[in-house]
Amino acid sequence: MTPLAHRLRTLPLRSRLAMLVAVAVAVAVAAAAVTCWLLTRAQLEAELDNSLRNTSAPAGLVQGALGRCALGQSPPETADPGFAYVQVVADNxxxxxxxxxxxxxxxASDVAxxxxxxxxxxxxxxxxDGAPVRVHTQREPFGPAGSLVTVSVSRPLGEIDSSLNRLALLLTAVAGIGVIGAGAAGLWIARxxxxxxxxxxxAVEHVARTEDLSLRIPAEGEDEIARLSRSFNSMTAALASSRDRQARLIADAGHELRTPLTSLRTNVELLARSEETGRxxxxxxxxxxxxxxxxxxTELASLIGDLQELSRPDALAxxxxxxxxxxxxxxxxxxRxxxxxxDLTxxxxxxxxxxxxxxxxxERALVNVLDNAVKFSPPGAAVEVALSSRGELTVRDHGPGIPADELPHVFERFWRSPSARALPGSGLGLSIVARTLQQTGGEIALSPAAGGGTVASIRIPGASTPPPTTP
Structure with missing residues (x-):
C-alpha cells in the first residue's frame, strides 16, 4: 500500500467522500475545459482559414511588391500590415x-x-522576426493582360492566441471555483x-460500553441506512432476548438443582454423622x-443431561x-x-x-414423550401408541391427565404441574421434544383423552414410502 493510500484510509469517511467528489468534479471540469478550449481553437482556426480564402490581395499591394522586386529593394524590416501581410512568390x-x-x-507548398x-x-x-502567421497561397490574375501571379496572404496568429489565452484563464478560474464548490458541497453532502x-x-459504541441492549435507533424510510438501522435494532433485540433466556435458564436451573442438592447434602450429612459418632x-x-x-x-444426572441438551442455541442447525x-x-x-x-401394557x-x-x-424426543406416558400411568394400565398411515403419531396414557389451564405451559422450560412435582423429572423433557420436532418441520400437541388421560399427537412431514435412492 502506498503512503498516499494509507493516509487516505486513515481519514474520516466524510473527508474521503468529499475528496472523491472534488477529484471527480475536477476531472470532469478539466476534461470539459480542455474540450471547450480545443473546440474553440479549432473553430477560430477554421474561421481564420475561411477569411484567408475569401480575401483577395489588393492590386496596389501586389503592384508595390512587384515594383520593389524590379528595383532590387530589400523587404522592409518593420511594417504595419493592417488586415494582412501580402507577398508575391516566384517559382524559384x-x-x-x-x-x-x-x-x-x-x-515548399508555396513554391509548388x-x-x-x-x-x-x-x-x-x-x-x-519569428511571429507565427497563417498563410494562404494561390495564383491570381494581375494586370490588364490577366497574367497569373502567386500571391500569399498571411494573418498573424497572435489574435487567436490571445483569445485562447484569455479563454484558458477564464476556464481555469471557473474550474477552480467549481472544484472548490464541489469539495464544499461534497463535504456537506457527506456530513x-x-x-x-x-x-x-x-449506538454501537454505547452498547459496547454499557452492554445496554434496550437501545433502539429510529429507522425512517427505505434506504440502505434505514435498513441497516432496522437490522441493528433486530440484532440488539435478538441479543437481549437471548441474554434474557440465558439468565432465566440459569435461574431456573439453579432453582431446580437446589432441591435435590439440599436433600442429597442432608442425607450425606446424616451418614457422615453416623460414622463420626459411632452410632x-x-x-x-x-x-x-x-x-x-x-x-x-439419578435425578441430578438426568437434570444435567437435559441442561446440556437444552444449552444449544435455539437457532443452532x-x-x-x-x-x-x-x-x-x-x-x-x-x-427403552x-x-x-x-408393569404396564x-x-x-x-x-x-x-x-x-x-x-x-x-429418538431422544420420542423417548421423552413415552417416558411421560409411562411416568403418569397407574400400575397395570395401558399405554396406546399408534402411527397412522397419514403420519400422525399418537401416544395415549390413562393417567390423571393435564388440566386445561395448564396445557399452554407444558412446553415451557422447567415448568412442572403442581400435581407432578413429587415425581422425578426436571420439567425440560417436553421443551426438548418441541424444539427437536420444530427443527424437523414437525409439531406436537397435548390434549385430554376421552375417558381420562392425555393424548400426545406428533406430526412430521413425510411419506408412506421411502423416496427412490439415486445411484
Missing part, C-alpha cells in the same frame, strides 16, 4: 514584399503553387448523508437413606438430516420405554412412515 522560391507588409517565410503543381496552399509559417451512520456508530443407623433407615441418595443422584423410518425409531424408543414401565399399531430428521435427536 523568391518573394516580393510591399513596403506595407512584412516578409513571411516561403515554404507558384510552379503550378498545386492549386493552393494553407499552412502555418513565421515572419522574419448530511452520514449523519444516520454517526448515530448508528454512537449406626438402623438397617431399614440406612437402606432407605441409601435409596434416597441413589434416587437423588441440527445435525445432518436424512431419510429415516419413523416407525422403526418408534419401535426403538418403545424398547418398556424397561421403565415393566403398551399397545402398538404402526404404519410405515418416512421422514427427514436427525435419527438420534428424534
Amino acid at each position: 522560391g523568391n518573394r516580393c514584399v510591399d513596403a506595407s507588409s512584412q516578409p513571411v517565410t516561403v515554404q 503553387v507558384a510552379r503550378g503543381t498545386q492549386q493552393e496552399a494553407l499552412h502555418d509559417s513565421t515572419t522574419e 448530511t448523508g452520514l449523519r444516520p451512520v454517526d448515530g448508528l456508530t454512537r 449406626a443407623l438402623p438397617p431399614e433407615d440406612r437402606t432407605a437413606l441409601m435409596a434416597s441418595v441413589k434416587a437423588q443422584m 441440527p445435525g445432518p438430516l436424512q431419510v429415516v423410518a419413523l416407525h422403526t425409531i418408534v419401535e426403538s424408543a418403545l424398547e 420405554a418398556r424397561l421403565r414401565g415393566p 403398551i399397545e402398538v399399531a404402526l404404519h410405515p412412515w418416512y421422514v427427514r430428521a436427525e435419527p438420534a435427536a428424534l
